[in-house]
Amino acid sequence: MIDKTVASAAQAVADIPDGASLAVGGFGLSGNPIALIEALLAQGTSDLSIVSNNCGVDDWGLGVLLNAKRIRKMTSSYVGENKEFERQFLSGELELELTPQGTLAEKLRAGGSGIAAFYTQTGVGTQVSEGGLPRKYDGQGGIAIASPKKDVRTFDLHGEPREFVLEESITTDFALVHALRGDRHGNLVFNKSARNFNPLAAMAGRVCIAQVEELVEPGELDPDSIHLPGIYVHRIVEVGTGIEKRIERRTVSVSEGA
Template identity: 65%
Template sequence: MDKVVIAARAVADIADGASIAVGGFGLCGIPSTLIAALLTQGATDLRVVSNNCGVDGWGLGLLLEAGRISRMTSSYVGENKEFARQYLSGELEVELTPQGTLAERLRAGGAGIPAFYTATGVGTQVAEGGLPWRYGPDGAVRVASPAKEVRSFGGREYILEQAITTDFALVRAAVADRHGNAVFNGSAMNFNPLAAMAGRICVLEAERIVEPGQIAAASVQLPGVHVHRVVAATVTEKRIERRTVRPRPAAAPAMTAGTAGTAEPNAATTTDGN
């Protein structure tokens, strides 16, 4: 079954208030083409599950700045000033979840497992409740996380975490065939396959689309049975959250006959980290 469609059609039925699992790790492997299409489409009051919310002006940060996200379930939010502003002013509800727990909640949802026990968070507000989910304009906590069930297994305490399923999943692969079988690259593997499995309808954008059979069966990292629509990635720009540079060491003075010791060293330059 050929699942390739254009991006606008792929996101056309995402309604206001929809829940969406979005792949990516930092800015690696984010579905930029589908995010841009959803921004144009206009759906609002979105409830998004993703490791993070992009950065100011890029990734999910674009939807956030447009006021289209009402709730985020994330494990990391440290690179987005607008995210912090909306959260602290009460405009955005945020459920912070330990990263490994978030990954397993998505995987469990895709596998049909309703809940699971984990030791992560025992003895903290993750288990005891009280983490601020939503602030009021006055800075008071309006919605706080509930307490979770704690049980002992083998003399160790564990907390019950519920699986996550969403209405849609938006993910990005390096290569996919027209049936939706996909291969990811590097850190893009961290959340993309999990998000894809958790969505009732999965929309996958691929940097390269090949014919069925061109991906060896043993190389498939996400089977096409989980994917409902395939889109060619047209947003090709890739960014990093933070770039650190340092001056290059000054080059040794150039020496020429008769002018030993008089040449000026080359000016120091900086590297962009590539």
Template identity: 80%
Template sequence: MDKVVASPELAVADVGAGATIAVGGFGLCGNPIALIEALLAGGVRDLEIVSNNCGVDDWGLGVLLGAGRIRRMTSSYVGENKEFGRQFFSGELELELVPQGTLAEKLRAGGSGIAAFWTQTGVGTLVAEGGLPLRYDGAGGIALASRAKEVREFTVRGVTREYVLEEAITTDFALVHAERGDRYGNLVFHRSARNFSPIAAMAGRVTIAQVEELVEPGELDPDEIHLPGVFVHRVVEVGRDVPKRIEKRRVRAAVEPSAGV
């Protein structure tokens, strides 16, 4: 039952070339950076990553991308990473863009044993009809395009609409960051850092969690637990001082009060 591993490096030691990995985080919030850096140090290549985004050029999954370790991304948003755009348009990187809600449900379905589901999102677009560029040839042409998906009509609450069939996602591994966790793998996430992490963890056949604080079984209130330990296979404590980044900091300049106010 004790799932604690001594270090991030040991936790990801069996992640091999070509592995598929679901990674929690949204922007730079909730990134499992210690596990990502351990993968970088281990030198593993040709990774296929499923994550909402790919970090930025020098942080999060962006460090793996910049080192040429990622072969394929399945994401919803990639706009903050210039190297991502360069690799994609040069034909070095394969990318499947998935609507954000659909991506979340694909991960949740995979973790719940649901093979596929029907959704209205993407009907009438290249998401359903096929033809989205997955990989370019480096000369402006499309080397690989998405295939058409099955579309059917369903009547829901008396309204008949078209729905597209989306397949679930499962991965070899999943990496997530949590605020607290116990030795059995039960996890508590901090506010918005919860984001994609629980469903990414559900989708992994082997799920590895880095936690800021490791507690003993029974110390977590069952009502506080966001992800039960049945979905988690390894836990590594990284401490409260683990680096965290803010994607964009905006503050309003102080305004001097008017005279006589």
């Protein structure tokens, strides 16, 4: 039996070195692998290049690594509610590769599937394909690094010629993901919207580390209910059902007559 469990989050991330690239699951604050992120913070790993939909908020999620100046580059589709993210980017302290959300998802999936690149209509006719998007500022309002021009080709789609831009896939040294439950073989089940980027991030990492709220024995998960097969997961750590979960903006409806 292949038992992929490790005893703690600290043990799970212990070999992630300075300068590593990471794919991290989560959308907003949903499905963030916070125990693994905090373990990475505690061990002092720095100069990280991280691929994730967003960078958490100032005091939670990937924002805790950002605040500690541990992140060199973010590849994201959404800057979001993080003021420190904005400050570091505009001051030239942080490199940012801003990527359309669907394209980012497909770049991760393609990387995990062994596909080097793909063509998409998203971004054609914009700076995404034409280049010139600021990736890093020089701290004085100028652009230190700009996005490159990408290959654009015309393909026939539904009998109509259309332009497509070439996007390279993404693979990373490690992946950090959060799941509702998993078994010792690494098979994972995600909970509703917390599924988001987690399976895609897991696929893209050469070494995938999963934190799960509940660890079960092999055979306890219904095969038809497994969202990510264990072939993509290399380490799994149980963090318990009481782990903190945050909401960026709590919105409630007003009842009639209130």
